[in-house]
Amino acid sequence: MNTGSIIISTLGLIALIILPFILHYLHKKNKDKKFMKDFISLAEKENIVISQKEFWRERYAIGIDENLKKLLYVNKQKDKEQSTLIDLMEVDKCRIANKSRLVKTPNGNYNVMDRLDLVFTFNKSDSVIYLMFNCIL
Numbered sequence: 001m002n003t004g005s006i007i008i009s010t011l012g013l014i015a016l017i018i019l020p021f022i023l024h025y026l027h028k029k030n031k032d033k034k035f036m037k038d039f040i041s042l043a044e045k046e047n048i049v050i051s052q053k054e055f056w057r058e059r060y061a062i063g064i065d066e067n068l069k070k071l072l073y074v075n076k077q078k079d080k081e082q083s084t085l086i087d088l089m090e091v092d093k094c095r096i097a098n099k100s101r102l103v104k105t106p107n108g109n110y111n112v113m114d115r116l117d118l119v120f121t122f123n124k125s126d127s128v129i130y131l132m133f134n135c136i137l
Contacts, residue, residue: 031058035076039063043072046085060132064088073118073130084130086120093121097129 032055039061043050048070053063061074071086099115116133 028058035061039072039074042074042083046070046072048072048085057133062132075131090122090124091120092123095119095121 035058036053036055039053039055040050043063043065048065048068050063050072051066053061055061059076061072061076063072064070065072069088071088073082073084073086075082095118097115097117097119098113099117100111100113103110103112112135113133114135115131118130118132119127120130121127
């Protein structure tokens with residue numbers, strides 16, 4: 001074998017190894033961009049302007065309109081989508097509910113988070129729970 005064919009074979013092999021990672025990255029980036037676009041469209045339909053937002057796991061989004069004091073929450077699962085507009089002027093209290101468990105290993109004990117919720121207590125009604133993270137999903 002000559003040097004040219006070895007170089008071409010090596011480059012081809014490297015390309016075959018790297019290509020799936022590049023395609024996965026581009027696919028995830030496009031899904032994130034579409035989810036963000038859908039979230040902003042939903043905010044526009046609700047006549048709010050999102051000043052701060054956060055997206056995670058291609059399923060969850062939360063955004064706040066600081067001027068109107070409104071919070072938009074989206075939980076988009078495979079078979080259903082939950083979107084809620086919360087008027088923060090009607091919220092009496094908000095807390096984080098963390099469900100975790102202790103895992104014992106030979107290297108020590110670790111606290112593993114299973115679920116994270118935001119719990120809103122409103123002035124005139126009971127509490128409402130919004131899922132932020134669930135390790136099962």
